[in-house]
Amino acid sequence: MSILIVSHDLENLSDIARKILEYTYPHKKFLFYAGMGVGKTTLIKELSLQLGINDIVSSPTFSIVNEYVSISNGKIYHFDFYRLKNEQEAYDMGYEEYFYGDHYCFVEWPEKIPNLIEDDMVKINMQLEGEKRNIEIII
Template sequence: MFSKKVKSLAELNGVAEELIQHFPKERVFAFYGKMGAGKTTFIQSVCRILGSKDNVTSPTFALINEYMTQEMKSIFHFDFYRIKDIEEAFDLGYEDYIYSGDYCLIEWPEMIESLLPDTLVEVKIEVQEDNSRIISAKTI
């Protein structure tokens, strides 16, 4: 189990690096948290740690963004918040991405839970009363 308290944005890169080091073989990460919890902001840090210099933004309307690492490897960033039904994920060809062996970072995975692979890293971001965040993760 991985768990870190984050008190400021300045700490995110360090926590992102620890997360990736803690799960070195995993490639699919499902990010859970309420609206405004900081999922996209944390994913920006994860992408930087993985070696992408691309502008990381929420793919809310596109459903998926692809970022490239310096080694020309893909990182796929999904946001399923606005998905209307599971068929949209099929139309997107989600399987090609999820089973590609590339990093897949998924926001709002609860919208496609039945389609998620058997093994992934569940990352939860919980906002505390003092506005800090608890970022916890485990393989499921």
């Protein structure tokens, strides 16, 4: 199943995040495919807010993974695999513990770990087209 959401500005981002969570329920693993600066982290911040995270959500570019805790949804993990040199580094950090647990995982740059991606993970393709963003959700 594929759904396309078009965003013309950031003002409706909370509605978009809410729709994504509704459309994809009960899935908890999300893969974000987009170029640099397209808005992956911004969307993940809003998804995290919708899931009850009150902390400041930031890109884990250097730490690889950030952990947040929501009273209503438990642990939420945000990954940025941009700096991985190979999939072995994901194994070394214990990715299985995160990916196979019952908690939300938001993954930026999943292209770096193609052999670790499961079929039941939600794929979110984001593209800039002029002033608008196309957000395709594939379940």
